[in-house]
Amino acid sequence: MAAEDFQEVKVLVPVERVAEFYEMVGRWLARPADAEMVAGAREPEPWSDDDLALAEAVWFELSQPARDLFSVLSDRPEVQISGEQLAEDLHIDYGKSGIAGVLAWPTRHCKAVGRELPIEREAGPVGESSSYWMTPDIADLFRKARDGK
Numbered sequence: 001m002a003a004e005d006f007q008e009v010k011v012l013v014p015v016e017r018v019a020e021f022y023e024m025v026g027r028w029l030a031r032p033a034d035a036e037m038v039a040g041a042r043e044p045e046p047w048s049d050d051d052l053a054l055a056e057a058v059w060f061e062l063s064q065p066a067r068d069l070f071s072v073l074s075d076r077p078e079v080q081i082s083g084e085q086l087a088e089d090l091h092i093d094y095g096k097s098g099i100a101g102v103l104a105w106p107t108r109h110c111k112a113v114g115r116e117l118p119i120e121r122e123a124g125p126v127g128e129s130s131s132y133w134m135t136p137d138i139a140d141l142f143r144k145a146r147d148g149k
Contacts, residue, residue, distance in 0.1 A: 016127035018097045019083060026104030044116040047138050054113045055145035061109040065092055065102045070142055073119060073132060077139035080122065083129035096129040118142060 013021045047055070062070065068090050072081070083096030092098040107117045118138045122131045134142065143149075 019100045019130065020123070022097055022100035022104070026100065026107055029104060029108065042114075044111050044114055047115050047118050047141060049137060049141065051115065052141060052144055054115060055118075055141045056148075057113055058106070058109045058115075059142065059145040062106055063102070065090065066106045067146070069099070069102055069132075070106070070119075070134075071146060073134045074139040074142040074146070077134050077136040080131035080133045082124070082131055085129075086132060099130075099132065 059067070059070070069086060069092075072086065072089065073079075083099040086092070087095045087098050092102060094101065103117065103119065106119075110117050118134060118141070120133050120135065124130050
C-alpha cells in the first residue's frame, strides 16, 4: 500500500488505556477488511508441534524488535514479564504501549498462516502493564524457527 492509501486519524485515549487501544487497533488491522463477509472465514488456530514451517515463515516476516521480543519470551518459557520490563530491556519506545505496537504486525503475520499470536497475555489492573509469556511448547517451536533447527 502506498502512503495515499492511508488516512491519519487522531483520537484521545485515557493514558491508562493506551496499551489496550494499540492492541485493539493491532487486532483490527490484522483482520482482512472483509473478514466477516468471507464465506468460511475462521478464527486462527492454536500452534502445534507440527507447525515448524509456519513458525519459520512468521519468524522471517518479523521486524527486529518483534524478533527480540519473541526471543526473550521463547528463551524464558512460562515466565511472565511485564510490558514495562520488556520495553525497558528491549529499548522499545513508549513503554508498555510500545510492546502492544510491536505485536500488531506479528499478530497479522500469524493470522496470515492461520495461527493465533503465540504469545500469551494477561491484562494487569487498570493503569498497570499486561504480562506476556510463551508456553513451553510454543517457545520451543519459535526457538527452532529462530535457530534454523
